[in-house]
Amino acid sequence: MLEKYGHGGDLTTAEELYGRPTQKWLDFSANMNPLGPPESVQSVLERFGEHIGRYPDPRVRGLRQKIAEKYRIPVESIWVGNGAAECIDGIVKYLRPASAAVTSPAFTEYEDALHKVDAKVTHIPLRAEQDYRLIAEDLPPAGNMDLYMIGHPNNPTGRTVEARLIKNLLEQGETVVLDEAFIDFQPEEEELTFIRIAAQHPRCFVIRSMTKFYTIPGIRLGFAVSHPDHIAALMKQQIPWSVNGLAQMIGEEVLGDDGYAERTLLWLAEEREWFRRQLQETGLICYPSETNFLLLELPARSGWTAPLAQRWLARRGILIRDASLFYGLHERCLRTAIRLREENAVLVSALRDMLASEPEGGGEE
Structure with a gap:
């Protein structure tokens, strides 16, 4: 296999x-961008030799500032991880839900992370006859779950989630983790993303990957956005120097390549x-x-x-x-x-x- x-x-x-x-x-x-990494990545690789003898910035300040500027959110609302996988695992470890809902099908790392904290997982069915769209009627009754983990767009179905559905969950008092790893490929990303809501919301987390869109899977790089109180706690539990210096430099470079x-x-x-x-x-x-x-x-x-x-x-x-x-x-x-x-x-x-x-x-x- x-x-x-x-x-x-x-x-x-x-x-x-x-x-x-x-x-x-x-x-x-x-699912990588077949155009390959931006040309600017090669110049970073050539320059990195001058930096390899130094520790990376443990607070990832340069890249966090670039992310803040691009998405118009506070730096304090951004946590950078060793790929989106670290962000998924870190958020689940931090929240430690007793129960959680995930769509089925969905990215398998959601359930893997939840099992590590012994969470009881409920599957929300996505149906072929509905072209695998998430339907509000299929959600568990309000108040029954400690956490919802939802792909936006979902992997492997490629479908985004209706904004009203997510907003309703938040208004009902639910905690929602949105994985937006592939939303960069959407021309309407600006309208679809929940990044700016998550940056100040106490129960919303958004996870983003930089490896798919910029074709840099060998350089593990992702970030999460949430209320500054959550971000401070996530950074405190993170392994020191989790994000290496080369990844930080590449991230800063590619974000500005419009x-x-x-x-x-x-x-x-x-x-x-x-x-x-x-x-x-x-x-x-x-x-x-x-x-x-x-x-x-x-x-x-x-x-x-x-x-x-x-x-x-x-x-x-x-x-x-x-x-x-x-x-x-x-x-x-x-x-x-x-x-x-x-x-x-x-x-x-x-x-x-x-x-x-x-x-x-x-x-x-």
């Missing part, structure tokens, strides 16, 4: 399973619709998405399952996410990143060939 450690993009495991070197894969299993952001949004608006049409023409069900990945469903009549399809593609040098591993999805669900046109065309062609053939049996690789 390619997701033996719970994530896509694990090229080392792929090499171990199939013998293909890590640099020889076409990877649709990790040209890169504009190019990304123009590329995605065109490519997502083209890719979705092409995938549907192969016979796959392709659900609507508001970000840089798509949730797919193999046709039942084909006999193909997600694990079989993943292995068939992997033998041909293509990685795709087995979405049946997400709680709430079934064995015919796949998730694919949206990459550049030439690469997307390779996946479409491979899936067309696969669906025209008989399913290949066999157990785990």
Whole structure:
């Protein structure tokens, strides 16, 4: 199984399973911006040699100031972490809820973090017939949960949450953690984000990732926004120097690259619709998405399952996410990143060939 450690993009495991070197894969299993890092990242790498002998700023002051300026929020409302994963884990550890609600499907690290504090997890169903949108009627009764963890947009479905639904939860006295790791890919980010609400709200937390949009997953970088009292407590419990100096420098540099952001949004608006049409023409069900990945469903009549399809593609040098591993999805669900046109065309062609053939049996690789 390619997701033996719970994530896509694990090229080392792929090499171990199939013998293909890590640099020889076409990877649709990790949702990175295919434009690659901004050009400014290279200049940071060249300059960092002068700084490698120094400790990083333990308060991450330069990057926090840049974030504050970009989103027009107080510096005191920002906590920077070693990737969004540290922010998820740190907030759950800080709040220590006895009960929590997560959507199903959802990013698996929500539930992993909740289990570490022995929280009782309730799953809020997202349904295919509703295109996997979160519906207010499916939420638990008010007052029954200590915490809601919600993807906005959700992973692996790619759908944002209606603002009124989130505001209603907050007005009812609920504590809400919104994971906005992929909201940068939305042209309407300014209107959709809850960052400015979270910056002063005592029961709202927003988590952001910088690794997906700026294609810097090797440099772990994310941040959280909430009321300054919460942020002070989160920074106090954080491991010293969690965010290394190179990550801080890169974060400061890329946040101001408006040209890169504009190019990304123009590329995605065109490519997502083209890719979705092409995938549907192969016979796959392709659900609507508001970000840089798509949730797919193999046709039942084909006999193909997600694990079989993943292995068939992997033998041909293509990685795709087995979405049946997400709680709430079934064995015919796949998730694919949206990459550049030439690469997307390779996946479409491979899936067309696969669906025209008989399913290949066999157990785990």
